Amino acid sequence: MQDRRSFIKSTSMAGAFMALQSHWIAPRQSHIQSPLQLEIYATNWGFKGSMDEFCAKAKEEGYDGIEVWTPMKENQSLTLIETIEKYNLKLGLLAGNWGSNYHQHYNSFQASLRQAISLHPQFINCHSGKDYFTIEQGQSFIDLSHKHQSKSNIPIYHETHRGRLMYAAHVCNRYIQQNNHLRLTLDISHWCNVHESYLGDIKSTVDQTLAHVDHIHARIGFPQGPQIPDHRDAQFEKAVLAHFNWWDIVVDHKIRENKKLTMTTEFGPPPYMWTQLASGEPLADNWTINRDMMHLWRSRYTKN
Numbered sequence: 001m002q003d004r005r006s007f008i009k010s011t012s013m014a015g016a017f018m019a020l021q022s023h024w025i026a027p028r029q030s031h032i033q034s035p036l037q038l039e040i041y042a043t044n045w046g047f048k049g050s051m052d053e054f055c056a057k058a059k060e061e062g063y064d065g066i067e068v069w070t071p072m073k074e075n076q077s078l079t080l081i082e083t084i085e086k087y088n089l090k091l092g093l094l095a096g097n098w099g100s101n102y103h104q105h106y107n108s109f110q111a112s113l114r115q116a117i118s119l120h121p122q123f124i125n126c127h128s129g130k131d132y133f134t135i136e137q138g139q140s141f142i143d144l145s146h147k148h149q150s151k152s153n154i155p156i157y158h159e160t161h162r163g164r165l166m167y168a169a170h171v172c173n174r175y176i177q178q179n180n181h182l183r184l185t186l187d188i189s190h191w192c193n194v195h196e197s198y199l200g201d202i203k204s205t206v207d208q209t210l211a212h213v214d215h216i217h218a219r220i221g222f223p224q225g226p227q228i229p230d231h232r233d234a235q236f237e238k239a240v241l242a243h244f245n246w247w248d249i250v251v252d253h254k255i256r257e258n259k260k261l262t263m264t265t266e267f268g269p270p271p272y273m274w275t276q277l278a279s280g281e282p283l284a285d286n287w288t289i290n291r292d293m294m295h296l297w298r299s300r301y302t303k304n
Contacts, residue, residue: 036251036301037260039064039122040294041092046269046286051079055087061291065090067125067264070116077119092215092262093119096127102137105130109141113148113156123155123262125185125215129165135174138165142179157215159185162226168194169205176212186213187266188246189221196223198242210249214259217266218247218293227267229274229283231293244300251301263297265290 042058044066049057058066066084070093071077084091093116097109109128116124129141142158142165149156158166158175166172166184169191176182186209192198199206220231220243228236254261267273267289273282 034255034258036255037258038297038302039090039260039262040297041065041067041090041262041264042294043264043266043268043290044068045266046273051083052086055083055089057287059087059089061294063089063294065092065122067092067094069094069096070112070119070124072112072115077115081119091119091121092123092125092264093121094125094127097129097141102133105133106140106144110144113145117148117152117154121154123157123215125264126156126158127161127164128158131163131165131167131171133165138175139178141165142175142182146179146181155183155214157183157185159217160187160190160209162190162194169199169202169209172209173205176208182212183214184209184212185215185217186210186246186250187217187219188243189217189219189226192221192223192239192242193226198223198238206246207249210246211253213250213253214262216247216250216261216263218243218263218297219266219268227272227274230289231267231296232289265293265297267293 040063042054042061042063042065044051044054047054047057055066066089068080068091071080080091095109095112095116097105097112099105099108109126113124113126126141126145128145129138133141145156145158148154158164160166160169160172165175167190172184188199188206191206195202219226220228220236220239222228222236222239228239230236231240251261267286269286270280270282273284273286275282
């Protein structure tokens with residue numbers, strides 16, 4: 001991982017690096033002279049309006065698409081498809097599983113995948129399995145998703161998320177060793193929390209993971225939690241630089257491979273967002289934080 005001095009130098013930013021007080025990280029001067037194919041998606045996590053209001057705002061802000069949970073009811077599915085078509089937005093879907101035992105989780109995961117595929121999204125991001133499953137049980141989820149991806153030709157990713165199959169770097173790496181085809185959604189904020197570090201002592205394991213990433217959830221975590229309240233605050237500089245270092249590596253992989261990278265800005269509302277003790281008011285508005293992260297990514301990775 002780059003240290004702060006190396007990172008600042010790589011941005012070629014004139015004068016002092018204004019930490020995050022400038023609310024900006026400079027465009028990246030990559031040694032790979034090719035454009036990044038980047039699509040950025042909005043989350044409706046914490047949005048209080050209707051689907052129409054959400055899509056209208058996402059379009060107005062400049063997002064390419066939206067990433068939402070797969071609706072399991074027909075009327076909700078129809079509303080979703082009609083609305084993204086109305087605002088000319090791309091669609092990414094989240095699929096998950098629920099139940100009190102392995103078989104219930106497996107069956108619900110299959111139902112969720114089938115419903116997601118029927119809506120023809122750009123990709124499906126899976127909250128797959130549970131962290132207490134055996135490797136063999138977890139493998140059955142990967143086999144199932146790979147079968148559905150092969151039949152549908154829709155990319156299906158497994159997210160690095162607490163409580164799920166890919167909850168920790170070393171566990172994810174075991175699945176990668178068994179499944180060279182495995183593709184991931186990187187939400188590395190969770191691993192900072194699970195491993196209670198910025199992962200410096202397992203760098204080689206993390207690097208292997210980054211080569212399997214096709215989608216990113218651009219939220220920033222730290223050793224004591226999966227989300228800092230505001231990436232623009234200078235006190236969180238170390239966390240921000242660590243995440244951009246990891247994201248830089250994924251971007252370089254995608255440029256070399258001439259493949260598209262998708263990203264969802266995913267800072268969440270309370271309880272992910274920190275709150276005032278007395279009032280319970282959030283310290284920042286997660287929609288605004290996500291919008292600024294979108295612009296930060298576009299500035300760093302798509303402007304030369």
